[in-house]
Every structure is written in structure tokens, then in C-alpha cells.
Amino acid sequence: MESVTRRRFLWMLAGAAGLSGWAFWRLPSEDPADVAVASTTTSTTPATSTVTTVPVTTTITIPPVVLEVIERSGWGARAATAEYRTHVIERTTIHHTAVALTDNRAAPARLRGHQAYHQEQGWPDVAYHFSIDREGNVYEARPYTAPGDTFTNYDPAGHFLPVLEGDYTEQQPTEAQVESLVRLLSWAASEFGVATETIGGHRDYAATTCPGDSVYALVADGSIRQRVDDRIESGGVEMVVLRGDAALARVAGIEA
Ligand SMILES: [Zn+2]
Numbered sequence: 429m430e431s432v433t434r435r436r437f438l439w440m441l442a443g444a445a446g447l448s449g450w451a452f453w454r455l456p457s458e459d460p461a462d463v464a465v466a467s468t469t470t471s472t473t474p475a476t477s478t479v480t481t482v483p484v485t486t487t488i489t490i491p492p493v494v495l496e497v498i499e500r501s502g503w504g505a506r507a508a509t510a511e512y513r514t515h516v517i518e519r520t521t522i523h524h525t526a527v528a529l530t531d532n533r534a535a536p537a538r539l540r541g542h543q544a545y546h547q548e549q550g551w552p553d554v555a556y557h558f559s560i561d562r563e564g565n566v567y568e569a570r571p572y573t574a575p576g577d578t579f580t581n582y583d584p585a586g587h588f589l590p591v592l593e594g595d596y597t598e599q600q601p602t603e604a605q606v607e608s609l610v611r612l613l614s615w616a617a618s619e620f621g622v623a624t625e626t627i628g629g630h631r632d633y634a635a636t637t638c639p640g641d642s643v644y645a646l647v648a649d650g651s652i653r654q655r656v657d658d659r660i661e662s663g664g665v666e667m668v669v670l671r672g673d674a675a676l677a678r679v680a681g682i683e684a
Pocket residue numbers: 522523524630636638639
């Protein structure tokens with residue numbers, strides 16, 4: 429529903445019901461034009477009159493939160509060195525890069541390095557679909573329409589592959605990083621129609637410590653899955669890809 433119309437509608441309802449004390453607020457980080465949410469109503473009843481309280485039921489559509497993603501050219505990705513295969517995503521498997529990152533300005537260079545190293549293996553591209561740095565910046569990596577690659581003994585076809593930059597045996601993920609992961613996984617669950625029960629870590633499929641103890645703990649205790657479920661229930665996620673100059677400017681800001 430168009431928000432102004434809805435707001436007017438709600439005010440009309442409030443007026444019709446003889447209610448006062450209606451309040452509207454905006455959820456954080458939303459365009460003011462996007463939403464108006466009715467609070468619970470407080471009826472100030474004059475002692476001398478009889479007021480019939482009319483229950484007002486409205487369906488509120490909460491808009492999605494935005495997940496900004498830096499397109500490949502923004503971080504200086506090379507072209508793929510071979511043709512991609514295709515696959516159908518059926519589950520999510522979280523990874524880390526297993527190299528501690530203490531200065532996040534190095535994150536885009538790290539990603540360029542992973543891509544170069546992975547292409548040296550004869551792989552068409554960096555092994556993962558999206559990379560998330562310590563500040564929660566999200567980078568497009570291999571197109572998710574193509575299966576990933578791995579040094580370990582499992583078949584990554586069918587797996588959606590986010591990677592957290594850093595070593596999560598040594599480090600703790602930042603809240604910004606976890607929040608971006610939650611948004612990315614929420615987007616993926618809706619985009620690919622896969623159940624959040626399929627969210628796992630690399631170590632669930634192969635002999636590896638990946639994605640590190642501190643990140644895997646959030647998988648094992650169900651807290652990431654719960655946050656994803658909550659996010660989907662409260663409006664979901666809209667992915668916005670930063671392109672061209674916007675992507676370059678974002679990366680320049682990260683590297684500065
Ligand atoms: Zn891994």
C-alpha cells in the first residue's frame with residue numbers, strides 16, 4: 429500500500445473511531461516515504477462520555493532492510509579465466525579465509541589476492557560467491573549462478589558460499605560482519621528458496637576447521653539461523669549492488 433494513502437487512511441480510522449493519541453514512527457534506516465507504522469492506540473476517554481472502542485486491524489507491510497554489495501569491478505576483479513559451470517543453490521555454507529585481518533583497509537587487496545591465487549589453481553574465479561570484510565562491507569565475488577571451488581574434499585555444487593575475511597580460529601567476527609552475513613543469508617534464503625535449516629559451515633562437509641571456531645559457534649548454536657529467520661520475518665532484505673563510480677568510491681573509502 430502506498431504509504432501516504434495508508435497514513436491518511438489510518439488517521440481517518442483514528443478519527444472515525446474517536447481515538448486520540450495515535451502516533452507514527454519510522455523504523456531505523458528507512459526512507460521516510462516508505463513506511464508509517466501505527467502504534468498501539470491510547471484512548472483518552474472523557475469521564476462523562478461513553479466511548480466504544482473499535483478494534484482497528486491493519487496489515488502493515490514492513491519494508492526490507494538494504495544490503496549494499498560492491499560489484500566486482502569496484503574491487504578490481506579480473507575477468508573469469510574459464511567458463512563457469514552452472515548449478516542450483518540448495519544450501520548455504522559459511523567459510524573464512526583463515527588469514528587474520530587486523531587492518532580492514534587491506535580487505536579489497538586481500539580479495540584480489542584470493543582471486544589471483546584461486547585462478548592459479550585453474551579455477552575460473554575466486555572460490556566464493558560473496559566476501560564480507562571486518563567492517564561488514566560485502567563484495568560480489570564469483571557469480572552465484574556458478575558453483576564454487578574448494579581445496580577440500582566436498583563438492584561445492586549446490587552450495588551458496590559466503591566467506592568472512594579473517595581467521596575465526598584466532599579472531600572474533602565483528603558485529604558489522606555478522607549483521608552483513610545475516611542480511612546476505614536472509615536475501616539468499618528468499619532468492620533461492622532454501623530453508624534456513626541448511627545454513628552450515630564448511631566443516632560440516634569436509635575435514636577442515638573452516639569457518640573457524642568463533643564463527644562456527646554461531647552456526648552450531650543456531651544463533652545465525654535465528655537472526656536470519658527474524659530478519660526474513662521482519663521485512664527481509666533488498667540487495668542493492670553498488671556499480672561503477674559508486675562501487676569505486678566505496679572501495680576507495682575502505683582502502684583510505
Ligand atoms: Zn571453507
